[in-house]
Amino acid sequence: MTRLYDILARAVAQENSGACFALLGDANMNFATRLAEAGMPMIYVRHEHCAVAAAMAHARKSGGVGLATVTCGPGVTQLMTALPAAVRARIPVVVFAGEAPLGQSWYNQQIDQAPLVTATGAAYQALHAPARMPQAVRDAFLQARRERRPVVLGVPFDLQNTVWEGSTALPDPSAALMPDVGPIPPHPDDLARAARMIDAARRVVVMAGLGAAEAGAGPACRALADACDGLLATTLPARGLFHDDPFCIGIAGGFSTDTARDCLAQADLIVAVGASLAKHNADGGKLWPDAAVLQVDVDPVTVSQGRIAAQAHLRSDARLGAEALAKAVRRNPTDWRSDALARRIRTAPADASDQPQEPGLHDPRAVIAAFENALPASWQMVNSSGHCSYYAAQMPSRPFDTFLTIREFGAIGNGISFAIGVATARPDDTVVMFDGDGSLLMHVQELETIRRHNLNILIVALNDGAFGSEIHKLRAEGLSDAGAVFGRPDLAAIARGFGIGGATIRDLSEIPARVAEFAKTGGAAVWDLPISDRIMSPVMQRAHPRKE
Structure with missing residues (x-):
């Protein structure tokens, strides 16, 4: 007989996550066993937190949706550190967690899981209608992809063990339903205003974030920095994007080198491409005290993490925005780039104290x-x-x-x-x-x-x-x-x-x-x-x- 956990495992397997990080218990072990039998590579960890943390790194490296499974009750409470980390890092993860059986009046691992999960910023989907569960699984992956955050599935394990009486045909996987749209180009008026701002500056740093890396904007950022005779930098998550450029000063943030801090202190404009402008990125506002910030992003912000982070904005895909700016700005050579600076960037220790x-x-x-x-x-x-x-x-x-x-x-x-x-x-x-x-x-x-x-x-x-x-x-x-x-x-x-x-x-x-x-x-x-x-x-x- 086909059980509901068989169908759930097939629905998850077709999402093609690449691997599942698991710790088994009563509320997920049948599902996880069938998932492994369906061909999903399984990594069996020793702690539930580690399952979700490993899934986060796997998602970041693979570009897909991370997948983990834990049991109900204490299996879920162990996730309360990993989930907010995934939420804040905007990493899509789906966690298949059991729930206590609905048919028992008392169960020692029963707990109201949804408030715990939603308090972290993650989404919680309680799957209690068997006929809808295959579609609900697909929708959870779709939600994780679109919202770029973790989604936890709570499935009572007595329901999982019931006989499946519906169709064995599965809904289309989430990847097939993601909107097929192109990157957003900048508006001409916004582009002209941003180009004028860059032309008026004399000490420009083009700073790329993780969004720039994901959009393939590295070459465009290099071209923009070259066009305005500026320097390059990255946020910590995008570290290494310009590792071979002689005028890349490295990380902009609390981890900046002595050389980077000196250069950023001289800057009068930061062009932040695909960067969230977190507080640590600006070292609480101390890193570039005399610079305005022009943010190039599909979702630009003025206030980030309690501080005014940007004074001007160009709403655009990171790559298209940087490419357009590189063509629009006037080539106005300054004396900032020099052989001496390139030599200092290359040879000076990060911390000379x-x-x-x-x-x-x-x-x-x-x-x-x-x-x-x-x-x-x-x-x-x-x-x-x-x-x-x-x-x-x-x-x-x-x-x-x-x-x-x-x-x-x-x-x-x-x-x-x-x-x-x-x-x-x-x-x-x-x-x-x-x-x-x-x-x-x-x-x-x-x-x-x-x-x-x-x-x-x-x-x-x-x-x-x-x-x-x-x-x-x-x-x-x-x-x-x-x-x-x-x-x-x-x-x-x-x-x-x-x-x-x-x-x-x-x-x-x-x-x-x-x-x-x-x-x-x-x-x-x-x-x-x-x-x-x-x-x-x-x-x-x-x-x-x-x-x-």
Whole structure:
């Protein structure tokens, strides 16, 4: 007999998500088993949060809709950190979650799931009408695609187990129903006004965001910067889009280099192409104090995250808008671009501050410089969150299509899940993930998932024996840091205990040979690099100066 969970699995399978990240329980295990039998690649994780976090990274890398499945009750409550991160990063994900059985008067995992999910900004669809469920599944994927946010499906598991008496024909998949429309060109009047604004400026920075990368606007942004003798920059998620351009100053935001901060302070106009203009992107308004912002976007805004972010707007697709501006502006050479500036961009350290060195412990800046020189440019790089993430972002040779960071909710502990998602989306690539020890230990159980699924992931742990952001903030306040310090566990031994490689690297000169060997063997490993907890990132130095 065909059960409802059979039809649900077929409806989900035809959406072609590429992989499903799962943790099984009573309310989803029959569905997930049938989904696997339908040919869906399954990654079985050890924690529900990690299922959704991995699906987020998979969606970002594949360009599709992420897919995860968890059970009802505690399976859903474990998602309350991952869902808002996906909402704020505008990542389409569908989560098939069970619901408590409707036919029982009491069930110990029963909870009203919808308010929890909707409080995160995600959508919740309760599927209680069996005849409509195949279409409801399709509509959930369509909603995730159109609204670019997660949708959680709640399906009571006693309904899932009922005999299916309807047609086995499925509705068209969501991809077939997405509007087939072309990109939006700029209005001529708006274009002329924007071009005049650029012509009147003398220090222009063309800043591309993730929207520019997705629209293929990189070449057009380069042409625009060249036309107005300006510089190039990116937001953090689009880092690496112009990695080989001599006049790209890198990330605009809290992670800006010393050189970038100096240049942005001189700017009188920022042309933001496909960028959401988040608060961190402008470092709270301090990054370009004398510059106006012209936003090129299909959904332009004036106020973003509580601050006036743009003074002028050009409503347009990122690529078409940048191309049109590059043709419309007058070529008005300035003295900003120079060989000296290009040399400084190429050679100056991201952070030149003089900080105390500790014997036997690495400076995290030196660690990243060593990996920058040793890692193949084709390896997929994942940047996690926390204090150490500033350093891992400072690798200028990494192109955009081999870099991933998702930081919109500010949560640590996601790096290992993101690496799993990237490795699943790019199975022929090697993934290297940089994380802090505190973040890695939050979901260290997923090392077993990596081993069991034979994922090709190298984890570089910058181990300061603490929660790095918290110790620096507490010290700046003149308070004890004891609650944020937990010592330096042997991460290499922990990795070996999970059945993957593990090494503690005390001499940075070993890194090129180790990278070369890992490139030959592949597999998975954790490399533990003990770093000084006295080195503060520039982000922390600016935000939390030490109080007298």
